Amino acid sequence: MDVYVDIIPKILPGAIITIQLLVASSCLALVIAFIAGLGRVSRFAVVRSLTSVYVELFRGTSLLVQMFFIFFALPAFGFQFSPFLAGVTALGLNYGAYGSEIVRGAILAIPNGQTEASIALNMTRWQRMRLVILPQAIRMMLPGFGNTSIELLKGTSLVSLITLTDLTYKGLMVQNTNISYTFPVFIVLLIMYFVIALPLIFGVRKLEKNASKGVVKA
DSSP, rough: OHHHHHHHHHHHHHHHHHHHHHHHHHHHHHHHHHHHHHHHTTTHHHHHHHHHHHHHHHHSSSSHHHHIIIIGGGGTTTOOOOOHHHHHHHHHHHHHHHHHHHHHHHHHHHEEEEEEHHHHHTTOHHHHIIIIHHHHHHHHHHHHHHHHHHHHHHGGGGGGGGGGOOHHHHHHHHHHOOGGGGGHHHHHHHHHHHHHHHHHHHHHHHHHHHHHHOOOOO
């Protein structure tokens, strides 16, 4: 038990960095997901093509390679990123691409009758999307966004490879100072990541429950 008492205070500062990284990159990913998702269903072919290229590029390549490219390669072109900003950017762009498919799928899942009814009410395209389609689609997006947020949390461990002192980085530093700490360190890391994930799990479930109130299932 004394081993864990010694390890936890040393790793705890890394947990704060991980939480900050999770919040910042989740916000960026959410914004990108909606922009790209709406772009995928745009009536303009150019917009659909550009967003499709972005989505397939970031879904089809490694998050680690993307992170290395942003942090190590972009400075050669005059774009300098701090480790934290590089991590947020890479995670936001990568998981935003996955999230865009959740947005697109939910929008396309809305029955055509909803659109036809809103057209009959003389609504503009923007009014149809904002007042009719999105309120229903968002309820369908919640489970997918919940899963993506958990995956994003697990993806934050990669920022230790670009020198950001997150939870994993701190744990590896402690483990390297004392090889006998290897097992306890990774037990603590597993528990800490799970504890950070719990609010996401219960938060999404609560949102799903609130969003389903008053909804009549067919």
